Amino acid sequence: MNESRTRRRGEELIKAIHDAALEEVIEVGAGRLTMDGIARRAATPRTTLYRRWADPIDVLLDALYHQHPVEEPTPGADDLRGDLIRALRLMVEWAFSPAGRAVAAILTDPRSVALMSDALFERVFAGRGGTFTRTVLEHYAERGHFPAALLTPVVADIGEALVTKRLIDAAAPPTDEDLAAIVDQAILPAIGLGPSSARGS
Amino acid sequence: MNESRTRRRGEELIKAIHDAALEEVIEVGAGRLTMDGIARRAATPRTTLYRRWADPIDVLLDALYHQHPVEEPTPGADDLRGDLIRALRLMVEWAFSPAGRAVAAILTDPRSVALMSDALFERVFAGRGGTFTRTVLEHYAERGHFPAALLTPVVADIGEALVTKRLIDAAAPPTDEDLAAIVDQAILPAIGLGPSSARGS
DNA sequence: AAGGTAAGATACAAGCGCGTAGCTAAGCAA
DNA sequence: TTGCTTAGCTACGCGCTTGTATCTTACCTT
Numbered sequence: 196m197n198e199s200r201t202r203r204r205g206e207e208l209i210k211a212i213h214d215a216a217l218e219e220v221i222e223v224g225a226g227r228l229t230m231d232g233i234a235r236r237a238a239t240p241r242t243t244l245y246r247r248w249a250d251p252i253d254v255l256l257d258a259l260y261h262q263h264p265v266e267e268p269t270p271g272a273d274d275l276r277g278d279l280i281r282a283l284r285l286m287v288e289w290a291f292s293p294a295g296r297a298v299a300a301i302l303t304d305p306r307s308v309a310l311m312s313d314a315l316f317e318r319v320f321a322g323r324g325g326t327f328t329r330t331v332l333e334h335y336a337e338r339g340h341f342p343a344a345l346l347t348p349v350v351a352d353i354g355e356a357l358v359t360k361r362l363i364d365a366a367a368p369p370t371d372e373d374l375a376a377i378v379d380q381a382i383l384p385a386i387g388l389g390p391s392s393a394r395g396s
Numbered sequence: 397m398n399e400s401r402t403r404r405r406g407e408e409l410i411k412a413i414h415d416a417a418l419e420e421v422i423e424v425g426a427g428r429l430t431m432d433g434i435a436r437r438a439a440t441p442r443t444t445l446y447r448r449w450a451d452p453i454d455v456l457l458d459a460l461y462h463q464h465p466v467e468e469p470t471p472g473a474d475d476l477r478g479d480l481i482r483a484l485r486l487m488v489e490w491a492f493s494p495a496g497r498a499v500a501a502i503l504t505d506p507r508s509v510a511l512m513s514d515a516l517f518e519r520v521f522a523g524r525g526g527t528f529t530r531t532v533l534e535h536y537a538e539r540g541h542f543p544a545a546l547l548t549p550v551v552a553d554i555g556e557a558l559v560t561k562r563l564i565d566a567a568a569p570p571t572d573e574d575l576a577a578i579v580d581q582a583i584l585p586a587i588g589l590g591p592s593s594a595r596g597s
Numbered sequence: 598a599a600g601g602t603a604a605g606a607t608a609c610a611a612g613c614g615c616g617t618a619g620c621t622a623a624g625c626a627a
Numbered sequence: 628t629t630g631c632t633t634a635g636c637t638a639c640g641c642g643c644t645t646g647t648a649t650c651t652t653a654c655c656t657t
Contacts, residue, residue: 201653201654202603202604202605202652202653202654203604204602204603204604204653204654204655205603208603208604221506222506223427223506223507224426224427224504224505224506224507225425225427225504226424226425226426226427226428226429226505227427227428227507228427229643229644229645230644230645230646231643231644231645232644239604239605240604240605240606240607241644241645241646242604242605242606242646242647242648243603243604243605245645245646245647246603246604250645299504300504300505300506302504302564303425303426303500303501303503303504303505304425304427304501304504305422305423305424305425305501306424306425306428307425345581347577347581349558349577349578349581349582350581350582352558352561353554353557353558353582355561356554356557356558356560356561357550357553357554357557359557359560359561359564360553360556360557360560363503363560376548376550377550380546380548380550380551380586381550381551381554381582381586384585384586384588384590385581385582385585385586387585387590389585389588389590402623402624403622403623403624403633403634403635404634405623405624405625405632405633405634406633409633409634430613430614430615431614431615431616432613432614432615433614440634440635441634441635441636441637442614442615442616443616443617443618443634443635443636444633444634444635446615446616446617447633447634451615598657599656599657600655600656600657601654601655601656601657602653602654602655602656603652603653603654603655604651604652604653604654605650605651605652605653606649606650606651606652607648607649607650607651608647608648608649608650609646609647609648609649610645610646610647611644611645611646612643612644612645613642613643613644613645614641614642614643614644615640615641615642615643616639616640616641617638617639617640618637618638618639619636619637619638619639620635620636620637620638621634621635621636621637622633622634622635622636623632623633623634623635624631624632624633624634625630625631625632625633626629626630626631626632627628627629627630627631
């Protein structure tokens with residue numbers, strides 16, 4: 196009987212557990228996350244979990260910490276509007292990834308938030324979740340496409356904020372038209388590129 | 397021993413349980429909400445809860461449903477900017493109320509969302525949580541302060557979206573200066589009232 | 598080939614939330 | 628006052644999660 200061909204160890208096992216934690220939190224929520232649930236999903240005894248982590252949230256935060264950083268938007272040619280839309284689309288993709296969903300689940304769980312270290316918050320948020328459009332906007336501001344003074348913290352947040360609200364309000368993911376509307380009607384006017392100059396299609 | 401002077405009944409008891417449910421969900425999160433916890437906090441036997449509700453989320457949703465609708469912003473004199481700031485302040489106040497925090501806790505809990513009826517969603521959200529600035533904007537658009545065509549769904553969401561992001565990112569509530577920045581740098585430009593005409597202080 | 602490391606399979610008692618049942622007694626109305 | 632309704636109290640068995648302990652065995656290193 197060659198059933199258990201491979202017994203997972205080290206990296207491989209840990210990755211399986213991390214994945215299980217992310218899947219589990221998406222399904223049951225941060226509050227109902229248990230060692231049992233994660234272990235069952237990862238098909239490993241609980242003992243293995245306790246050897247490394249103290250509680251389910253610990254596993255989850257560790258899983259998030261070891262996620263690959265999200266892709267950075269790379270401003271391309273001379274297309275501010277298009278780059279902004281692409282940046283927002285990157286954000287939407289991240290939001291629908293296991294990591295993105297897990298972060299959403301965690302953020303409103305009192306216990307999880309309390310245990311969330313600044314380091315993780317930095318890594319998951321300030322580092323990426325919060326600034327998709329900022330990279331693009333800074334790029335074009337430096338090149339004089341619009342006054343750099345207009346690129347305030349508030350303005351840098353407009354796109355992400357509106358997409359976030361869309362994700363909360365509606366079940367379906369925003370279409371490219373939705374993202375374009377956000378860019379045209381909110382971001383571009385804020386940096387002085389109103390309908391007069393940005394009216395493309 | 398006149399300990400148990402009053403035995404609560406009907407309305408009074410239900411309100412105590414509703415309050416307990418809201419407090420409980422804020423403290424432990426939607427996932428860890430239990431009949432036991434609510435009952436303990438309301439100082440009533442679990443039996444009483446089961447007589448009316450099937451599970452903890454049921455209690456919580458009922459509590460939210462019976463909350464007083466949030467105050468509507470009332471556009472005042474001739475002060476669009478000031479009215480917008482006041483509308484956002486109303487939103488911040490609601491967000492920090494027990495009901496506001498409870499809604500936040502629920503929205504990312506898979507089980508709760510699944511049980512949330514359209515009626516409740518309507519009453520709690522579309523009805524109020526989503527549109528503080530819209531009321532104000534519509535008022536001034538009708539009076540020709542700016543082109544009504546610019547008041548798109550996206551534009552109506554800008555203020556709420558940015559405040560929401562602020563609430564998620566930062567622990568401290570936004571100050572009036574923060575709200576003013578949102579109005580000046582994001583909302584007003586979007587309706588064609590950029591720095592040239594809105595530069596107040 | 599030998600030995601150390603760590604995963605896998607049990608098993609266990611303790612604690613808690615669940616849902617129900619039975620009873621007592623307070624509040625309210627006729 | 629009588630009697631209906633309903634809150635308060637206690638208790639039970641069930642199942643799940645917890646944290647730990649013990650043993651076997653696969654994998655990796657030397």
